[in-house]
Amino acid sequence: MQRICVIGGSRYFGKLLVERLQATGHQVTVINRGSARPPVGVEHLVADRNDEASLVAALGSRTFDVVIDQVCYTPVQAAIAVRAFAGRTRRYVMTSTIEVYDPATAALPAVPVGTPVAEENVDPADWLVAMDLPWHDEAYLEAHYAEGKRQAEAVFTHAGTHAGIHVGAGAGGFAFASVRSAHVLGGGAxxxxxxxxxxxxxxxxxxxxxxxxxxxxTVFIHYEELADLLLWAATATDFTGPLNACSxxxxxxxxxxxxxxxxxxxxxxxxxxxxxxxxxxxxxxxxxxxxxxxxxxxxxxxxxxxxxxxxxxxxxxxxxxxxxxx
The missing domain is CATH 3.90.25 (UDP-galactose 4-epimerase; domain 1)
Known part of the structure; x- marks a missing residue:
């Protein structure tokens, strides 16, 4: 049994992930803003992950074996999480996206048509972070979804100072992995x-x-398969860095x-x-x-x-x- 914290996890494959973590005997804590309650037996912490003081207060003295972050979209959110979970977990898994590879949203290395794109095509260790962009603006964030994910991965990867941006003294201290999901389908309603x-x-x-x-x-993944992969990534393996997830x-x-x-x-x-x-x-x-x-x-x-x-x-x-x- 491991102690697992899921940030988000209130709908679609995140909800299924929480159910499967619980079913396989793990002690699960879910953090969200209170809009949806997790299953009976799952600890529920209500906090806004954008509000660092609120998040730290909700966490109290809790520690975890693994944190699975389902709802990290910006480098600012990543930096808050790095500070809030420093010393609280040995491993942090962020759900990312195929969109980090979209050449329409960034200058990326060219990949021949028909050649599947490998993880090293977007290396978060080399990606520049800009904390001062209007990440708080919903319209801006929607238009820059892929870039927000790239920069969030970069902040976690460095968990300290990156491109002149100081995340926080003593930040990090955990192993980081990102799961870059293909287009998710299945599940009906x-x-x-x-x-x-x-x-x-x-x-x-x-x-x-x-x-x-x-x-x-392009590539796709069934929502149940993605939940299974996230369960595996959190509990059955210790890989670090980005990982592509597609059927x-x-x-x-x-x-x-x-x-x-x-x-x-x-x-x-x-x-x-x-x-x-x-x-x-x-x-x-x-x-x-x-x-x-x-x-x-x-x-x-x-x-x-x-x-x-x-x-x-x-x-x-x-x-x-x-x-x-x-």
């Missing part, structure tokens, strides 16, 4: 993004799916739509978007940043194939959103 439901609805109604002229492939198999938007079409009994109808014109549907990409999951496999985690679980995820979406079948 639990999938608050509605992206898979978008495809199920439009294809079942015979409506257009807007795509790029030459859409490039096996590259799929482009037409591949995804074809699987939805097979489930709904309707042939997808496509509308090609002009360059600089109407936004394409989710998962239609005109740039390449599909991830490689080789490192996770070498460390001992086994992934499923996306094409094996996608039909079930689509069926869940159709059941959860009956309007999609009208």
């Amino acid at each position: 639990q999938d608050f993004t509605g992206r898979l439901a978008h495809y199920a609805e439009r294809i079942s109604r015979g409506e257009d799916i807007t795509v790029h002229a030459k859409p490039l492939p 096996d198999g590259l799929l482009d938007v037409r591949d995804l739509a074809a699987i939805v079409g097979a489930q709904t009994g309707r042939e997808p109808v496509y509308q090609v978007v002009a360059v600089g014109g109407t936004a394409a549907s989710p998962f239609s990409f005109d740039r390449h940043y599909a991830m490689s999951n080789t490192r996770a496999k070498e460390l001992g985690f086994s992934f499923s194939r996306a094409v094996d679980w996608l039909p079930g995820a689509i069926a869940e979406a159709l059941t959860a959103f009956p309007a999609a079948t009208v």
Whole structure:
């Protein structure tokens, strides 16, 4: 049994992670702002992770074997966490994202199309941090989601002084790992993004799916598989640094739509978007940043194939959103 702290964990794969941590015998503490209560038997601390004094007060004298941070989006939040958890944990795991590799949001090393992107393509040890950007502004944060994640990883990686930004005296002292998740699907109504439901609805109604002229492939992961990987990353391994998390198999938007079409009994109808014109549907990409999951496999985690679980995820979406079948 380990003592695990989960920051966030109130919905989707984070909620499932908390349930699985508890089911496997770990002592679990959840920290959130009080909008959702964890399962019975899970300790619940109410605090705003953006308010350092509130977070430290809620933690009291508690210590943990591992902290899993589900809701860290900025370097400012990371710096607060580094200080608040200094001396409280031996290991810190942050949930990150495939979007850190998006070449549309930063100048990144070029990767040949068709070559899955490895973790070293974005090295948080080399990434510059800017604490003085308007990270508190929701509109700015939404527009700079990928950069916020990159800089948060950088702060944790250094857990001290980085690029002239002082995080805090005596900060850190724990091993850090980040899990860079692929696009998460599955779970029916639990999938608050509605992206898979978008495809199920439009294809079942015979409506257009807007795509790029030459859409490039990406990678996906089922929400249960991501919860399993985070459980493994927190309790069964001691790797540090970034780790890509994606099911096996590259799929482009037409591949995804074809699987939805097979489930709904309707042939997808496509509308090609002009360059600089109407936004394409989710998962239609005109740039390449599909991830490689080789490192996770070498460390001992086994992934499923996306094409094996996608039909079930689509069926869940159709059941959860009956309007999609009208």
